[in-house]
Amino acid sequence: MEPSKWIVILTGITLVFAILVLLTLVIKLQGKIFTGIDRKKATEAAASKAQPASSSPVANVAPAGAAAAVEPELVAAIAGATYANASPAGVPGEIVAAITAAVAAVSEGPFEILSITKNKQKKVAGRSAWSRAAVRAYTEPF
Missing domain, CATH: 1.20.5 (Single alpha-helices involved in coiled-coils or other helix-helix interfaces)
Incomplete structure (x- = not known):
């Protein structure tokens, strides 16, 4: 059945x-x-962050609420980079520090920052540099 x-x-x-x-x-x-x-x-x-790092060679302590000045040479030294006057006319130290930190995060060895300049390229085909980079990243495998 x-x-x-x-x-x-x-x-x-x-x-x-x-x-x-x-x-x-x-x-x-x-x-x-x-x-x-x-x-x-x-x-x-x-x-582990709450415990003070006594073996740290660099101690940059600022009072709470105080604006700390960012020294690009110090950031480059901490990141293991060679700093070659990468802050020409008008590039703030904070920008240099951020770029140095980003390069240090992705680099696999010692590096040297030779110069930092603003990208003066106009939008191509109505897209910004970030948009073009995203398109390139997502279509690269094809």
């Missing part, structure tokens, strides 16, 4: 939804596990 088509359909739908519920529970459980791991790492990182 063969089961009717309605029994097969009902069994199939029941199985599909039961498996979906089971997958949802597994994913939520994994989310809770990973959230707990992340919280544990964050508390450990906060605890």
Whole structure:
């Protein structure tokens, strides 16, 4: 005797939804596990930051609320870069510090900042430099 088509359909739908519920529970459980791991790492990182770094060769401490002046030479020295007067006419030290930090984050070895100049290129085809970079990044694999 063969089961009717309605029994097969009902069994199939029941199985599909039961498996979906089971997958949802597994994913939520994994989310809770990973959230707990992340919280544990964050508390450990906060605890390690709270301890003073006595072996630090450079201590730049400013009073709370005081605006600290950014010295590009100091930032370059901390980042391991050679600073070659990269702040010509009109480029603030904060910009040089940010660029040096960004280069240090992506570089794999010692580097030297030779110059920093403003990009004077006009928009090409109605797109800014950031937009062109995004298009290039997303279409590069093709």
